[in-house]
Amino acid sequence: MRLLLENGHSNLTIRAVAQAAGVAETTVYRRWPSVGHLxxxxxxxLTATDNPIPDTGSVEDDLATLLSQIVALLTRPDVMRVVRSAAAIDDGGAFAATRAAFFDARFTASAAIVERAVARGQLPAGTDSHRLIETLVAPAYMRALLGSRGFDDDFVDSSVAATLHGFDGRTGPPRP
Known part of the structure; x- marks a missing residue:
């Protein structure tokens, strides 16, 4: 992670990671067959360490905590360098699968927020957890990647409110 954050994706090699870890390249390749997997x-x-899935007992607080953690990561220049390069990689599909696996893992972990909220009666049964979390976090990634607007003090609260409004008994986000 240190090498990735310091040097970005384009300068990361299995050889550099192996040297930094003090192991043979084959040791790294056995666990991660490509730089994309690595x-x-x-x-x-990084997200498991800096962005654990919250469990506050309140869907509003869980979503606000989750989004605040994401915003904190997206405001770090080293993380944004990696996110921007990962978003721009077009290698014929190999890294796209890796990128999809990363987001699938995060959505699966975040689904616990929605499942607990449904069990507590804070969200209706049948709420699409993937879609709710996607609705919540997409504006943060859009702002971070496009750089057109920063994150103001109201961003998290208004994003949580808009997301929950869209899932107040329907199975999807509000229609324009």
Whole structure:
């Protein structure tokens, strides 16, 4: 992760990671068959460490905590360098699968927020957890990647409110 954050995706090699870890390249290749797999694993570890799935007892607080953690990561220049390069990689599909696996893992972990909220009666049964979390976090990634707007003090609260409004008994987000 340190090498990735310091040097970005384009300068990351299995050889550099093996040297930094003090192991043979084959040791790294046995666990991560490509740089893309290595990046996905590093990002999953970063998010697990810096962005654990909250369990506050309140869907509003859980979503606000989750989004606040994501915004905190997306405001770090080193993380954004990695996110921007990962978003831009077009290698014929190999890294796209790795990127998809990363987001699938995060959506699966985040689904616990929705499942607990449904069990507590805070969200209706049948709420699509993937879609709810996607609705919540998409504006943060859009702002971070496009750089057109920063994150103001109201961003998290208004994003949580808009997301929950869209899932107040329907199975999807509000229609324009």
């Amino acid at each position: 990046i996905a694993a590093a990002l999953l570890r």
